[in-house]
Amino acid sequence: MQDVNRLKIVLVEQKKTNKWLSEALGVNPSTVSKWCTNSSQPDLETIVKISKLLGVGIEELFNKKFMDSI
Numbered sequence: 001m002q003d004v005n006r007l008k009i010v011l012v013e014q015k016k017t018n019k020w021l022s023e024a025l026g027v028n029p030s031t032v033s034k035w036c037t038n039s040s041q042p043d044l045e046t047i048v049k050i051s052k053l054l055g056v057g058i059e060e061l062f063n064k065k066f067m068d069s070i
Contacts, residue, residue, distance in 0.1 A: 016054070025046065027046075
C-alpha cells in the first residue's frame with residue numbers, strides 16, 4: 001500500500017506515542033499501529049480528531065506525494 005499518511009512522523013515530532021493516541025481516541029493500539037505503517041487508514045472523522053489532538057492541520061497528516069497524486 002502507498003504511504004498515504006505521515007501520522008508516525010508527526011507523533012515522533014511531537015514526542016507522542018501510539019498508545020497515547022489510541023487512548024485519546026478510544027481505539028485499539030493495534031489500529032493506530034496499522035495507521036502508522038500505512039497498512040490501513042483512519043476514516044475522515046478520525047482524521048479530524050487526530051488533527052485536533054495533535055494541533056496540526058489535516059493536510060500535515062498526509063504525504064505530499066499522495067496529495068499531488070489525487
